[in-house]
Amino acid sequence: MNRIDATFERLRGKGEKAFIAYIMAGDPSLQDTETLVLVLERAGADVIELGVPFSDPIADGPVIQRAAERALRSGTSLRKILQAVKTLRTRTQIPLVLMAYYNTIHALGEGAFCKQAVEAGIDGLIVPDMPPEEAGPLEPAAAETGLRLIFLLAPTSTAVRRNMVARRSRGFLYYVSLTGITGAKLTDLADVGRNVAKIRRVADVPVAVGFGIATAQDAAQVAGIADGVIVGSAIVRQVGEHQNHPGLADRVGQFVQSLKAAMKAA
Amino acid sequence: MATIPDQHGRFGAYGGRYVPETLMPAILELEQAYLKARCDRAFQVELAHYLTLYVGRPTPLYFAERLTKRLSGAKIYLKREDLCHTGAHKINNSIGQVLLARRMKKKRVIAETGAGQHGVATATAAAMFGMACEVYMGTEDMQRQALNVFRMRLLGATVTGVEAGSRTLKDAINEAMRDWTTNVRTTNYILGSVLGPHPYPMMIRDFQSIIGREARKQVLAEQGRLPDYLVACVGGGSNSIGLFHAFLKDRGVRMVGVEAGGLGLESGKHAARFAGGRPGVLHGTMTYLLQDDDGQINLTHSVSAGLDYAAVGPEHSFYHDADRIRYTSATDDEALAAFDLLTCEEGIMPALESAHAVAEVVKLAPRLKKKHVIVVNLSGRGDKDVQQVARIKGVTL
Numbered sequence: 001m002n003r004i005d006a007t008f009e010r011l012r013g014k015g016e017k018a019f020i021a022y023i024m025a026g027d028p029s030l031q032d033t034e035t036l037v038l039v040l041e042r043a044g045a046d047v048i049e050l051g052v053p054f055s056d057p058i059a060d061g062p063v064i065q066r067a068a069e070r071a072l073r074s075g076t077s078l079r080k081i082l083q084a085v086k087t088l089r090t091r092t093q094i095p096l097v098l099m100a101y102y103n104t105i106h107a108l109g110e111g112a113f114c115k116q117a118v119e120a121g122i123d124g125l126i127v128p129d130m131p132p133e134e135a136g137p138l139e140p141a142a143a144e145t146g147l148r149l150i151f152l153l154a155p156t157s158t159a160v161r162r163n164m165v166a167r168r169s170r171g172f173l174y175y176v177s178l179t180g181i182t183g184a185k186l187t188d189l190a191d192v193g194r195n196v197a198k199i200r201r202v203a204d205v206p207v208a209v210g211f212g213i214a215t216a217q218d219a220a221q222v223a224g225i226a227d228g229v230i231v232g233s234a235i236v237r238q239v240g241e242h243q244n245h246p247g248l249a250d251r252v253g254q255f256v257q258s259l260k261a262a263m264k265a266a
Numbered sequence: 267m268a269t270i271p272d273q274h275g276r277f278g279a280y281g282g283r284y285v286p287e288t289l290m291p292a293i294l295e296l297e298q299a300y301l302k303a304r305c306d307r308a309f310q311v312e313l314a315h316y317l318t319l320y321v322g323r324p325t326p327l328y329f330a331e332r333l334t335k336r337l338s339g340a341k342i343y344l345k346r347e348d349l350c351h352t353g354a355h356k357i358n359n360s361i362g363q364v365l366l367a368r369r370m371k372k373k374r375v376i377a378e379t380g381a382g383q384h385g386v387a388t389a390t391a392a393a394m395f396g397m398a399c400e401v402y403m404g405t406e407d408m409q410r411q412a413l414n415v416f417r418m419r420l421l422g423a424t425v426t427g428v429e430a431g432s433r434t435l436k437d438a439i440n441e442a443m444r445d446w447t448t449n450v451r452t453t454n455y456i457l458g459s460v461l462g463p464h465p466y467p468m469m470i471r472d473f474q475s476i477i478g479r480e481a482r483k484q485v486l487a488e489q490g491r492l493p494d495y496l497v498a499c500v501g502g503g504s505n506s507i508g509l510f511h512a513f514l515k516d517r518g519v520r521m522v523g524v525e526a527g528g529l530g531l532e533s534g535k536h537a538a539r540f541a542g543g544r545p546g547v548l549h550g551t552m553t554y555l556l557q558d559d560d561g562q563i564n565l566t567h568s569v570s571a572g573l574d575y576a577a578v579g580p581e582h583s584f585y586h587d588a589d590r591i592r593y594t595s596a597t598d599d600e601a602l603a604a605f606d607l608l609t610c611e612e613g614i615m616p617a618l619e620s621a622h623a624v625a626e627v628v629k630l631a632p633r634l635k636k637k638h639v640i641v642v643n644l645s646g647r648g649d650k651d652v653q654q655v656a657r658i659k660g661v662t663l
Binding site: 055072134181 | 291444449550
């Protein structure tokens with residue numbers, strides 16, 4: 001069974017929500033990423049998203065832009081990330097999802113990418129600049145290899161699009177909590193609640209909410225309305241601030257622990 | 267060929283809509299609004315009104331007699347887009363899109379700009395219609411096109427510098443797309459070239475294709491026949507597709523698109539996407555891109571900010587593969603020499619972008635016979651580049 005599906009099923013059995021932690025692969029180095037994945041798992045993350053750095057990340061705010069720049073400076077590429085994942089798989093079975101802009105996948109070839117990603121131990125894929133309309137080459141390749149192709153919905157999505165994305169998203173569905181880019185501030189939680197409820201009526205897969213979730217309180221509140229809580233920029237900011245510090249792993253671990261604890265208490 | 271793009275915004279394998287979900291509804295709405303406006307007579311009458319009385323169309327097709335003599339080959343005609351209000355063809359598109367934004371009841375427009383011409387054109391149209399306008403521009407470009415930055419500010423626009431990547435056009439588009447993603451409900455993004463997600467490449471081509479429709483009539487009236495060659499510079503590719511489009515079915519008319527050769531193709535410092543790139547996805551569209559093996563977008567170089575961009579419009583990629591348009595490049599030095607040549611021979615100072623097209627004419631015309639006719643798109647005037655040219659020549663103003 002795919003690790004994402006298994007994890008959501010296990011959590012559902014316990015009445016818990018998934019904590020999904022995002023870090024940029026290769027920030028500040030791929031060696032750090034290997035360490036951080038294990039730290040995040042120990043701190044309570046249920047799924048880990050690994051960002052693939054791209055030179056032109058149009059969906060990302062300054063925090064993740066800077067992280068991508070650091071990762072590219074350290075020589076990170078999709079190929080090297082898959083190598084690192086292969087190594088990691090000898091030490092952890094936590095579900096791993098790649099978040100990659102389309103061109104980094106296209107450069108490798110859609111079919112070859114899916115094959116290599118699954119062989120390395122990747123479970124799911126999010127492509128922030130690929131709406132379902134453009135998934136022609138990737139969707140069948142993902143389905144064939146068992147890679148879960150996760151689509152996104154946003155506050156601006158219409159009912160027609162909600163139905164389409166709900167039908168096609170695999171693993172889980174990523175609801176973007178706000179009209180904006182990563183790292184923006186979440187202001188309208190009631191609106192998120194209403195939209196997640198609408199999505200749940202048409203989606204068979206779990207619904208996870210991301211963008212703008214920065215504090216333990218945010219995480220606890222979103223856990224009350226969705227199946228999963230995705231935290232990206234807030235964790236990446238910790239990595240950025242402590243990147244040259246020997247206590248990097250501890251700091252990030254403590255931060256994630258505090259979010260996960262708040263979710264459980266909610 | 268007139269039927270492209272298809273309903274998915276595809277020019278063969280190129281184009282499409284690779285954007286975040288947040289923008290998809292807005293892009294579909296924009297497409298619907300545009301398709302409606304395109305066949306609405308009232309919209310076309312309004313557009314024609316502003317193009318005639320505000321922009322100053324039709325622009326002349328001017329026989330460059332001295333340049334023709336000097337190169338002693340084909341007859342050279344200049345399509346004088348430099349005479350448009352604000353000094354370049356960009357306003358043809360800005361007026362069209364701002365009129366559309368007004369119909370869509372948007373209160374704010376944003377734009378990216380490289381050379382500053384599209385920013386100035388959009389700030390101008392926004393000022394005329396009383397709309398808020400914010401223009402994103404790489405800080406490297408702000409420095410080399412300081413005059414245009416000041417013009418935009420005089421027009422009441424906010425100019426926001428982008429301090430990322432190569433600090434040029436690519437980075438300005440990234441930031442404009444982020445702004446649009448955040449403010450999509452109130453704001454229209456006025457893209458400046460035949461780039462980005464569908465419907466932009468189609469819509470902007472339509473707005474710019476007036477250049478070729480006029481030129482076709484003018485050259486027929488003047489010469490009694492169609493030209494042998496059309497030449498235009500290609501950054502994103504809006505002035506070139508604008509000139510070429512009305513001639514695509516005329517099999518005898520050859521077309522040459524001139525990309526920025528920068529310091530030379532072998533130097534790696536250029537923006538020649540067809541010579542040095544391969545297909546990929548940037549800024550919402552599948553097209554030829556300058557990128558590395560991992561799909562990271564390369565930094566580009568050109569003396570002209572308007573050509574300094576890693577991607578080319580998807581329709582160009584289609585005509586490149588179909589062998590309908592030939593693409594070549596001119597180096598910084600060749601463009602600067604052409605700038606001097608046209609200035610001295612004709613008393614017309616071209617924009618450094620357009621000087622790349624003139625540089626190709628310098629190579630092409632002497633190889634042709636006197637009976638042959640070349641139409642070159644003089645897409646913009648060089649006033650904005652005077653400071654930059656002085657800097658290059660080591661002259662302190």
